[in-house]
Amino acid sequence: MRSPGVSASVAAGAVVLILVAVCAPALLAPGDPLAVSPTEGFLAPSLAHPLGTDESGRGIYTRIVHGARASAGIGVAATAIGVGLGIIIGFVCGLGPRAVDAALTRVVEVLYALPTLVMALLFVAVIGPGPTSSILAIGLATAPGYARMVRTRVRQVARSDYVAYAQHEGVTSTAAFGRHVLPNTLWPLVAMITLGIGQAIVWVSALSFLGLGAEPPSPEWGSMLNAGRVYLSSAWWMTLFPGLAIIATAIALTILGRRLSKG
Amino acid sequence: MNGLLEVRELSVSLAGAGEVVSRVSLDARAGQVHGIVGESGAGKSVLARTLLGLTQQDPRARVTAVELAFDGRDMRRAGQRAWRALRGSESSLVLQDALQSLDPLRTVQAEVGETLAVRRTPRSERRTRILDALARAGLADAASLLRHRSGELSGGMRQRVLIASAIVGGARLIVADEPTTALDATVAVRVLELLRSLAADGAAVIFITHDLDAVRRIADRVTVLESGRAVEQGPAEQVLRAPAHPTTRALLAAVPDGPKQEPASPGDVVLTAEHLTRRYGSALAVDDASLTLRAGETLGVVGESGSGKSTLARLLIGAERPDEGATCLLGDPTVRLVPQDPLGSFDPRHTVRRILDLSRRGTGPTSGELLAQVGLDAALLDRRPARLSGGQRQRVAIARALAADPHVLVLDEPVSALDVTTQAGILELLAGLQHRDRLAMVFISHDLAVVRRVADRVAVMQAGRIVETGLTEQVYAAPDQQVTRELIAASGPR
Numbered sequence: 111m112r113s114p115g116v117s118a119s120v121a122a123g124a125v126v127l128i129l130v131a132v133c134a135p136a137l138l139a140p141g142d143p144l145a146v147s148p149t150e151g152f153l154a155p156s157l158a159h160p161l162g163t164d165e166s167g168r169g170i171y172t173r174i175v176h177g178a179r180a181s182a183g184i185g186v187a188a189t190a191i192g193v194g195l196g197i198i199i200g201f202v203c204g205l206g207p208r209a210v211d212a213a214l215t216r217v218v219e220v221l222y223a224l225p226t227l228v229m230a231l232l233f234v235a236v237i238g239p240g241p242t243s244s245i246l247a248i249g250l251a252t253a254p255g256y257a258r259m260v261r262t263r264v265r266q267v268a269r270s271d272y273v274a275y276a277q278h279e280g281v282t283s284t285a286a287f288g289r290h291v292l293p294n295t296l297w298p299l300v301a302m303i304t305l306g307i308g309q310a311i312v313w314v315s316a317l318s319f320l321g322l323g324a325e326p327p328s329p330e331w332g333s334m335l336n337a338g339r340v341y342l343s344s345a346w347w348m349t350l351f352p353g354l355a356i357i358a359t360a361i362a363l364t365i366l367g368r369r370l371s372k373g
Numbered sequence: 374m375n376g377l378l379e380v381r382e383l384s385v386s387l388a389g390a391g392e393v394v395s396r397v398s399l400d401a402r403a404g405q406v407h408g409i410v411g412e413s414g415a416g417k418s419v420l421a422r423t424l425l426g427l428t429q430q431d432p433r434a435r436v437t438a439v440e441l442a443f444d445g446r447d448m449r450r451a452g453q454r455a456w457r458a459l460r461g462s463e464s465s466l467v468l469q470d471a472l473q474s475l476d477p478l479r480t481v482q483a484e485v486g487e488t489l490a491v492r493r494t495p496r497s498e499r500r501t502r503i504l505d506a507l508a509r510a511g512l513a514d515a516a517s518l519l520r521h522r523s524g525e526l527s528g529g530m531r532q533r534v535l536i537a538s539a540i541v542g543g544a545r546l547i548v549a550d551e552p553t554t555a556l557d558a559t560v561a562v563r564v565l566e567l568l569r570s571l572a573a574d575g576a577a578v579i580f581i582t583h584d585l586d587a588v589r590r591i592a593d594r595v596t597v598l599e600s601g602r603a604v605e606q607g608p609a610e611q612v613l614r615a616p617a618h619p620t621t622r623a624l625l626a627a628v629p630d631g632p633k634q635e636p637a638s639p640g641d642v643v644l645t646a647e648h649l650t651r652r653y654g655s656a657l658a659v660d661d662a663s664l665t666l667r668a669g670e671t672l673g674v675v676g677e678s679g680s681g682k683s684t685l686a687r688l689l690i691g692a693e694r695p696d697e698g699a700t701c702l703l704g705d706p707t708v709r710l711v712p713q714d715p716l717g718s719f720d721p722r723h724t725v726r727r728i729l730d731l732s733r734r735g736t737g738p739t740s741g742e743l744l745a746q747v748g749l750d751a752a753l754l755d756r757r758p759a760r761l762s763g764g765q766r767q768r769v770a771i772a773r774a775l776a777a778d779p780h781v782l783v784l785d786e787p788v789s790a791l792d793v794t795t796q797a798g799i800l801e802l803l804a805g806l807q808h809r810d811r812l813a814m815v816f817i818s819h820d821l822a823v824v825r826r827v828a829d830r831v832a833v834m835q836a837g838r839i840v841e842t843g844l845t846e847q848v849y850a851a852p853d854q855q856v857t858r859e860l861i862a863a864s865g866p867r
Contacts, residue, residue: 270717274718279732290720
């Protein structure tokens with residue numbers, strides 16, 4: 111691999127920071143994200159509150175750090191569901207009987223034609239709002255995209271000269287699958303998954319912003335945006351910083367994903 | 374005598390590659406073909422591109438010369454605008470890969486007429502000039518081709534379309550970079566004749582190739598490149614007849630020439646194919662082909678592309694089932710293929726070590742020993758195939774085939790993509806392996822000179838049929854069929 115480059119290094123650093131915030135938020139922000147202090151409401155950024163406070167006097171910085179678990183965690187979990195489903199459907203389509211492939215592919219294509227967020231809203235409408243259902247909704251909504259990718263890749267690898275050569279050498283189909291098809295299909299996905307997590311975080315926040323994800327007091331970037339929206343003209347920091355957190359995470363993961371896909 | 378293009382001490386440095394052309398002097402004269410030969414990596418293509426101002430587009434490339442003049446005009450400090458004007462009207466480049474150089478969505482008319490369109494030639498005039506260029510490029514019935522796209526043309530026709538688009542603007546300098554490498558021997562000969570006739574019409578042709586035989590056929594002067602340096606230069610006949618520099622001698626010695634060195638003493642029959650027929654749709658890819666193969670001998674299979682050679686190979690190794698007939702293996706021999714495109718047949722994620730280990734059966738030599746057998750260093754074991762050279766890949770493909778301790782090797786165009794010295798190395802390796810292990814080989818190639826060098830017997834294929842078969846030297850001395858005579862003629866004046 112070539113030297114990582116400046117933007118990729120910065121992106122990797124940002125992702126590490128986010129990981130720390132997810133695993134041990136107290137390391138970065140020792141305060142309590144839920145502690146209300148009515149006298150300190152709507153304070154502008156200062157030394158005591160680096161990113162200001164919200165209407166109840168809770169530190170925005172503390173809430174963003176502690177919100178990483180909800181936002182990024184939900185993003186990762188949703189992507190895991192989407193990728194998992196996508197891989198299963200993709201492999202069944204790519205290697206299964208032609209009739210199954212034709213039927214499943216049509217279904218996947220119809221779902222893929224709907225914008226992801228519309229699909230997610232549809233699922234939320236069916237299963238009801240809440241953090242768990244937003245994970246499920248985003249996961250289900252992203253699955254068709256991954257399924258298409260996996261299917262195409264599986265077929266490409268299965269028809270490759272190197273799989274043909276393994277057959278020529280008398281290697282069983284199971285062994286050829288484990289040796290060649292599986293690794294060569296899944297490895298290119300790593301980059302796509304990294305890109306996908308960034309996107310999923312944005313969608314999770316969008317659902318929360320609409321009040322369909324995390325419940326209001328819990329620190330989640332999207333719902334923080336929504337809470338600050340009302341005070342946009344007087345307390346801009348309440349919306350700006352959670353928004354920046356979402357954007358920075360998505361950009362860092364995208365840069366990293368692009369870098370990985372270049373290999 | 375002054376050349377159309379005069380070059381003195383031209384040096385080119387590329388970012389990350391250092392000096393790839395160093396102090397090369399040459400000139401291209403109207404009416405002459407100047408051949409530039411060398412192994413891959415000798416700097417031929419960079420030199421060609423520099424002569425047309427294409428290398429200079431890269432701001433990180435450094436081009437210096439004592440003289441670089443086109444028709445008396447100093448081009449050393451010429452900007453891209455000046456070079457573009459020159460390329461549009463007076464000089465042009467013919468590339469190696471006609472398949473990739475032609476836009477699959479554009480018609481022949483659009484492709485050939487592009488130079489004219491750029492120069493705002495009146496439409497009424499364009500059509501005549503396009504037809505004229507196509508005719509001069511040797512495409513009979515040019516008018517019917519105008520509406521076709523490159524996907525509908527054969528390889529030879531595509532190369533001619535490329536040449537037509539190079540000459541349509543009336544270029545006085547034509548730089549052809551390996552124009553025949555991707556072509557069948559018989560088609561290549563016709564393209565060479567075409568370049569020769571362009572020179573006869575007054576153009577200066579610079580012809581870049583690794584094929585010394587092609588140089589012998591058409592070049593007036595020749596420059597031999599090695600690591601960016603011109604190690605020998607002079608009239609083609611003199612350089613090829615009495616080479617002064619060791620590199621030239623090595624290149625000449627590597628040209629396949631003459632019959633097989635150690636004729637086989639064939640043993641038992643290991644493989645027979647009886648009346649093999651394979652259809653794709655209504656087309657007969659292989660039509661009633663029969664052959665036998667004995668231990669220790671090499672059977673050459675020659676023919677133009679599309680004659681059914683590769684399909685025959687797949688039928689022999691059992692990768693495809695014949696519609697009629699059967700392939701029989703006698704004494705349960707292990708059959709292994711050395712495929713046409715070795716890179717594609719390696720898992721891109723596996724190292725050489727993994728590739729060889731996965732192909733080993735029973736207690737054979739280790740992967741390190743296998744590499745040694747094909748003349749490669751064990752240091753390559755941890756490389757991935759993408760980071761090997763063409764010759765190294767082919768050797769690894771042979772090592773992989775040997776890993777199973779095979780009795781029969783089927784080699785599909787194993788040296789077609791390699792330059793002469795690498796090719797000679799592979800042929801020598803195969804001869805040594807056959808001598809040692811009494812391997813039976815089926816050697817498929819479109820190059821009869823190569824087949825003559827390795828094969829005891831030869832089968833000539835045309836349109837799916839084996840039209841002629843016999844001992845190689847007998848077929849060579851007294852060919853029965855027209856197609857065999859053409860293949861012999863194309864394989865060099867020996």
